[in-house]
Amino acid sequence: MTKLLTRDTDNNGITTLTLNEPDQRNSLSMAMLDALSEALTDIATDDTTRVVVLGAAGNVFCAGHNLKEIRDQLDSYEFQLALFDKCSKVMQQVVNLPKPVIARVAGVATAAGCQLVASCDLAVAADSARFATPGVNIGLFCSTPMVALSRNVSRKHAMEMLLTGEMISAARAEQIGLINRVVDESMLDETVYTMARTIAGKSxxxxxxxxxxxxxxxxxxxxxxxxxxxxxxxxxxxxxxxxxxxxxxxxxxxxxxxxx
CATH class of the missing domain: 1.10.12 (Lyase 2-enoyl-coa Hydratase; Chain  A, domain 2)
Incomplete structure (x- = not known):
């Protein structure tokens, strides 16, 4: 079985967490959320980590919750509540982590995936990346993603994304403050890790x-x-x-x- 989340720390104290389930569009299943939570808990007290880079394998950063998992549990309110509660706590772990977290976004980040980007302290995206909170399109409003989104962009920009469910470009995401920088995909790693090394050099x-x-x-x-x-x-x-x-x-x- 493919490891859901990989972790690597370099000599500069930069720990890279990689969502590693591309065949599931790196969705935030309960198992993926558990893996993220465990990693963040450990990193919080790991003296070798100074900065965290959060990325993903494949051409999708994160498609949000695993809808197949949700469909299979439609009759279980307890599971649904536990899933969204777990996701909310993981997002708060990112915010409360005593180390800066940089999202490295290549590909699509939608719904809770967009929430994950918004929860990171900084975000750099390839010019081909796209973002959306499309829950309204399937009758499930992106209410928990809304919390992180509305704390990053203005109310009207957040409401536009939430009410239309439409995909926005990386350039637009930078304009409204969802991400810090847009770069050519070939420059994504250089930009992200230069930023990470700069921060890692501070106290x-x-x-x-x-x-x-x-x-x-x-x-x-x-x-x-x-x-x-x-x-x-x-x-x-x-x-x-x-x-x-x-x-x-x-x-x-x-x-x-x-x-x-």
Missing amino acids: GHTLKIGKGAFYQQLEMPLAEAYDYTAQIMADNLQADDAREGICAFLEKRKPEWTDS
């Missing part, structure tokens, strides 16, 4: 603080967000890496991070 402790604070402050009123981030910055300054970084900058040398 891991600082990245953890910053990523956590970013998502926390988004949900706060303005004054509360400033109070919260002022405290975060003061706390950050107590870290060894902050002190090393400031001294290195003033002394015009490269900092030596200890991730503490």
Whole structure:
């Protein structure tokens, strides 16, 4: 049996997770979600991982939930609730992971696959990639994908995708803020891993603080967000890496991070 999810970590601390079920369009079956959850749980405390790249084998990034699996469980409300709850928790694991996550998108990302892209901190796509939340076309509104989508793009752009179910190009996805960059497919890996290496060269402790604070402050009123981030910055300054970084900058040398 093909391993659903492969994992590889290079010498730069970049861990690549690859959805590896192309014959199933890399769908988020319960088994795939379990594999992702297990990997993310392990990576959260893995000191060798500094950045995660999330990609997929084949010509489809992820087609969302496995509709055959859902069809076979149409009479089981318990399974349906468990599936969507598991998916929601995996998306939150991506957001809450104390390491940056970059989506490497080649091919199509639809429904929960689009949700997965939106849940990543950064996303780079090949110019041939396409995106959609097409649940409305089959009578199943993309309600859980809507959560991640609406936190990445404006309300009207999100509603257009959700209400029409139409596919959008990578260029359009970049325009509305769903992804960061569109590149020629031949340049996808170079672009993704250059970005990953740049981030991996920063203080891991600082990245953890910053990523956590970013998502926390988004949900706060303005004054509360400033109070919260002022405290975060003061706390950050107590870290060894902050002190090393400031001294290195003033002394015009490269900092030596200890991730503490």
